[in-house]
Amino acid sequence: MGGFNTSGEELSAMAAMAKKQLMKQNKGDADASFDYSKIMEEFNEDEEVQKEDEYKLNNNLQEKPLDNTTYEEPKILNPYDEEVFPGGPTKSQVDLWKKEWEGYDIYAIELLGKYSFVFRTLGRFEYKQLVSFIDINALQREESICNAAVLWPENYDYNVMSSQKAGIASTLAAVIMEKSGFTEDYVIQEI
Incomplete structure (x- = not known):
């Protein structure tokens, strides 16, 4: 028409x-x-x-699926939900992240008693993509890891990292890598 x-x-x-x-x-x-x-x-x-x-x-309504799958309304966060840590995301938000990043682990960390973060682990394919860039140095690689894995604070990027203490991004990247399976914590057993 x-x-x-x-x-x-x-x-x-x-x-x-x-x-x-x-x-x-x-x-x-x-x-x-x-x-x-x-x-x-x-x-x-x-x-x-x-x-x-x-x-x-x-009205931003979605079409219901044509097959027999169930239709799920978008989840709305509870405004009275409890924060995971003061000033941080709510438990409902963390639950949404767990659903969005199913198969990955979600962690919270506090550095130097004042910098709090929520991050997810990295998968192998994603890690290979992050380290495949030839033209970046180790510091830029750490920043790329943080940029990819940090869920909170939202929009945690290179500009935010540059205004923080120098070691925050490096420490955070090391923790993300450790929780993603890059660790020296293992047991070798002769069989």
Whole structure:
């Protein structure tokens, strides 16, 4: 219907006018087999579908899946939820991260008694991508690891890291790597 905004009454009037015009052209002999009501029904059905689609778009509603999977409403955080640590994310937010990053572990850490972070572990493929950049040095690699894995504070990036103490990103990257399986904590046993 491409941008025309007409009501059902206007459309009916237009159809009646077109029918009248056709009858004049055929000298009152409009084709009796031509069913205008059927065309109007189809047109009205199309208009209803368009209105429904516009409603969904304007109200950010998602289509329900066509298969037999269940539809899940977007989760809304509880405004009265308890924070994991003072000034930090809520338990509901952590639960959302656990769901989003299923298969990864989520941790909270405090450095120097004043810098708190929530991070996730890295997967092997993701780690390979982070270390595959040839033109970056070790410090930039640590910053890339932090940028990829830190969930809180939100938007923790290179600009934020540059305004903090020099060792924060390095220490945090080391902890992320350790919790991602890069550790010297193992047992070797002869069998």
